[in-house]
Amino acid sequence: MGTPNWSNRTIFTGDNLDIMRGMNSETVDLIYLDPPFNSNRNYAAPVGSKAAGAAFKDTWTLSDLDVAWMGLIADQEPAIYKLLEAARLTHGKGMQSYLCMMAIRLLEMRRVLKKAGSIYLHCDTTASHYLKMLMDATFGAKLFKAEINWQRTTAHSDSRTFGNVCDKILFYGVSPINADAIRTPLAASYVKSHYSFSDKRGRYRTDNLTGPGLSAGESGHIWRDYDPSDIGRCWSAPKSGKYAEWIDQNIIPGYLEIESVLARLDSLEEADMLIHATKGAVPQLKRYLDANPGQVPSNNWTDISAVNSQAKERIGFPTQKPLKLLERVILASSNRGDVVLDPFAGCATACAAAESLGRQWVGIDLSPKAVELVNFRLKSALGSLYHYGFVTSREDIPKRTDIDAPIHYRQNKHVLFGRQEGVCNGCKMDFPFKIFDVDHVVPQSRGGTDHIGNLQLLCSSCNRIKGDRPMEYLMAQLAQANAPTAFR
Numbered sequence: 001m002g003t004p005n006w007s008n009r010t011i012f013t014g015d016n017l018d019i020m021r022g023m024n025s026e027t028v029d030l031i032y033l034d035p036p037f038n039s040n041r042n043y044a045a046p047v048g049s050k051a052a053g054a055a056f057k058d059t060w061t062l063s064d065l066d067v068a069w070m071g072l073i074a075d076q077e078p079a080i081y082k083l084l085e086a087a088r089l090t091h092g093k094g095m096q097s098y099l100c101m102m103a104i105r106l107l108e109m110r111r112v113l114k115k116a117g118s119i120y121l122h123c124d125t126t127a128s129h130y131l132k133m134l135m136d137a138t139f140g141a142k143l144f145k146a147e148i149n150w151q152r153t154t155a156h157s158d159s160r161t162f163g164n165v166c167d168k169i170l171f172y173g174v175s176p177i178n179a180d181a182i183r184t185p186l187a188a189s190y191v192k193s194h195y196s197f198s199d200k201r202g203r204y205r206t207d208n209l210t211g212p213g214l215s216a217g218e219s220g221h222i223w224r225d226y227d228p229s230d231i232g233r234c235w236s237a238p239k240s241g242k243y244a245e246w247i248d249q250n251i252i253p254g255y256l257e258i259e260s261v262l263a264r265l266d267s268l269e270e271a272d273m274l275i276h277a278t279k280g281a282v283p284q285l286k287r288y289l290d291a292n293p294g295q296v297p298s299n300n301w302t303d304i305s306a307v308n309s310q311a312k313e314r315i316g317f318p319t320q321k322p323l324k325l326l327e328r329v330i331l332a333s334s335n336r337g338d339v340v341l342d343p344f345a346g347c348a349t350a351c352a353a354a355e356s357l358g359r360q361w362v363g364i365d366l367s368p369k370a371v372e373l374v375n376f377r378l379k380s381a382l383g384s385l386y387h388y389g390f391v392t393s394r395e396d397i398p399k400r401t402d403i404d405a406p407i408h409y410r411q412n413k414h415v416l417f418g419r420q421e422g423v424c425n426g427c428k429m430d431f432p433f434k435i436f437d438v439d440h441v442v443p444q445s446r447g448g449t450d451h452i453g454n455l456q457l458l459c460s461s462c463n464r465i466k467g468d469r470p471m472e473y474l475m476a477q478l479a480q481a482n483a484p485t486a487f488r
């Protein structure tokens, strides 16, 4: 587990790839990301709304495709590379470039997430099936927990096909969810059909008081003329577990201490918790609705609606998600004090929900609007508890403090020469050792580190062209000059 190199309640303005590269490893317990969906739309908040001025592009074209990253993925993550190639063949270059943009960021998220952490990727059917494969390849198919269907609206008319009313949320992680933290009341129809009896204590259903099999011990004895062995069973009045605890706390004080099963039957009888419905048949136990803690939501979430035009929480951000949705995610997969990261923060719904639930949080967005919006939201929510400087706003790339003091990066030249087998990573030509320079793949000015994973050898000529720029610049220059490259 790492130590964060940023403080709680920070919003970074900038590209999340650069920012995450600067974040220490294994420092985050929960990541929720709601990236643009590749839906071919440009989003802009309406003039006059709190979010006015916020806009982002949701289209990817070849020009965005980062050829350098494709090369890096080919080297280090062959499964992801093949998947990106498959997406190009089945769907086209736009999808490939969208997935490449996502892949390179998901790899950073994998690094900053703690081993026991969880990640929820919010998307829609435009790319959800490709993203599922990408998540499998990045986090491991074994860590897949659920594909949540979030029904955000009830109607969406499209006479050409079935109206799409759902988003998808892909959930991966090691730890089980906090089921008790997210229970919801039982559906009225279920209560009606299952808890069909009532008495002075309220609604109840009936349950068996016997278990399977004969017993030679006390649980096989006759109790008040009832012999459970007549029906091949033995007594099984609740002794431990949630219902026994509820009885102890609400109806029969000291119930949990009653060792004898026959004595427990006596106390249940005295407390009017048994039903003698059919003459001669063994009695049944009343199970009260009040004792039911509610149900754990399935993977089909139909009880949270999208932020509509009348909603109090609405601030006019085009893709704002409801607080209730984020609260469920955060309650399910984090505890008080844990760190939540939203790398596509938008109007910072996840940050606001994390704050209200006592979690630490950090958000990143390209748009400077995110800082303004999270401040606005927290100020309205916290009232006098909110003060100047409550939220830290940063535009710099954090410097990792968890990398071993590196040897001077040039000292890696021999290792890199062996790894690259004497071939320049730019023009792909063979050169003698002395012609090579050690270069930062991701420039230091954009958060690139001296770690060997970020170093490569370039021939002097390629190194001169690249200078302090990212690899895509060099590749574009080489392509223009018609030089042979492995990335085209």
Ligand SMILES: C[S@@+](CC[C@H](N)C(=O)[O-])C[C@H]1O[C@@H](n2cnc3c(N)ncnc32)[C@H](O)[C@@H]1O
Residues within 6 Å of the ligand: 014, 015, 016, 017, 034, 035, 036, 055, 056, 317, 319, 320, 321, 322, 343, 344, 345, 346, 347, 348, 349, 350, 364, 365, 366, 367
């Ligand atoms: C769909 S919205 C997120 C909405 C958010 N869940 C909410 O409730 O407000 C996607 C956000 O990602 C941001 N974004 C897109 N590309 C980004 C990048 N490379 N780095 C950081 N933010 C980015 C956009 O500016 C936009 O605000």
